[in-house]
Amino acid sequence: MRASRLISLLMLLQAHGRMTAAQLAERLEVSTRTVYRDVEALHTAGIPLYGEAGHAGGYRLVEGWRTRLTGLTAQEAERLFLAGLPGPAAELGYGAAVAALQLKLHAALPPELADRAARIQERFHLDTPNWYADGDTSPHLPDVAEAVWRQRRIAVRYRSWAGEVDRVLEPYGLVLKGGRWYAVAGRPGRDEPATYRVNQVLSLTTSDEEFTRPAGFDLPAWWREHVARFRAHLxxxxxxxxxxxxxxxxxxxxxxxxxxxxxxxxxxxxxxxxxxxxxxxxxxxxxxxxxxxxxxxxxxxxxxxxxxxxxxxxxxxxxxxxxxxxxxxxxxxxx
Missing domain, CATH: 3.30.70 (Alpha-Beta Plaits)
Known part of the structure; x- marks a missing residue:
């Protein structure tokens, strides 16, 4: 955990130039005392890092020095597509991996491209929920996401239009629509998958039993057809x-x-x-x-x-x- 934090601190300084201990502590979600210890550890490791006192002071790297420690971990590579959606990434439980990924991507860019990326982040923002709703959250969303990734069956207590029901589901994917999360899942013995609103899951137990995802199942294409059918019947x-x-x-x-x-x-x-x-x-x-x-x-x-x-x-x-x-x-x- 500390090694990951040291790398994140290094990436922050490489991306932003100069940062105070308080700024680093806020971004890393640690105390300033921990930042001081981490800076000392980087000094001991030979990283050319120094501090400046005063109102405009802070920590910075020696001019022109850049680390090559920007390789992505397997988890960060898996979460790459969520880099532009920090809110949904956090809901899925992937917030820390996406934050580390953004740091590494920013640090790997040459200065002129890093500046352009920073301007994009400052001037464009994606807000997925509708105007009159904050979206919905569910304590079971990370578990559903993990079951999707590991292809594990889940047993759920679900609140449907007809009342509470028990279901065994094989989750093929998750879709965020209008600030609401939907699981696209099959059921053992049935051919056609269905959609389940994740915040209507009342309880969930993940099974050790792995299911086989249908060969060639295309989640975006299936969702488009589902929406078209829904609108036609609406x-x-x-x-x-x-x-x-x-x-x-x-x-x-x-x-x-x-x-x-x-x-x-x-x-x-x-x-x-x-x-x-x-x-x-x-x-x-x-x-x-x-x-x-x-x-x-x-x-x-x-x-x-x-x-x-x-x-x-x-x-x-x-x-x-x-x-x-x-x-x-x-x-x-x-x-």
Missing amino acids: HRDDATVRLSPRGRERLREVASELVAASAERTAGPPDDAGWVTAVIPIESLTHAHGDLLRLGADVEVLAPAALRERLAATAADLAALYAPRPVPEVSPPPP
Whole structure:
């Protein structure tokens, strides 16, 4: 553990030039006293490292000296694809390996490319969860990831739409979608894999039994087909609506790309007030009712009649709720 930390300290100095003991302690998640001991150990090993006192002081390597200790470990090489996703990497339990990998990659770059890489890191950031959700976390995510990697069966207690169930799964891979982790897994005796939301795993036990991953299984390709099938079955009906100019704009914000694209594709010519009639796909009356309420008075449902009646009833309830009420008279205070 200490050897790995010494190398990380060396990589930090090689990448950043000068760093204080406090900065090194924060990056390495140790005390400043430990940093002092590590610096002394590097001195003893013959590393040309020196410290400068004062406000602009700190530790640095002798100008022009560079280490060749930038070889990747097996674990770091395995985590290479996660180098640009530090948040998900930490959720999977790979945060330390990815941090060490980034240090080694940065240290291996020539100065001009290292500067460009630093600017990219400063100016571009990938935030995977949706706006109105922080994503989901699960205490069992690292265990599922380990089972994926080692091809081990897992026995889980899972919260499904029908209630809690027990399953034996053969996890083929993990997918991060909209800040949520999904396991793509098969079950013994079944041909077609399915998706399981990882934060719905209530308990997990990893088996020593190794399963055989289907030959040629392509996780990205399977996921694309799964999403296409899901979307095809999601919208089972259509609704005919009138949209105001503002409603047409807001539909792009509150609805899916498929719904917004359908509205644009089917929209007729605007009337004198700028309203257009269009056809949009809907999942169900309940979902459409909730989604279209977000547009307020900027949408009118023409069909189906059941959806129009449900929205009209909600509008009447809202009108009654917000109807002006007489203000009770307040007696003046006694003299």
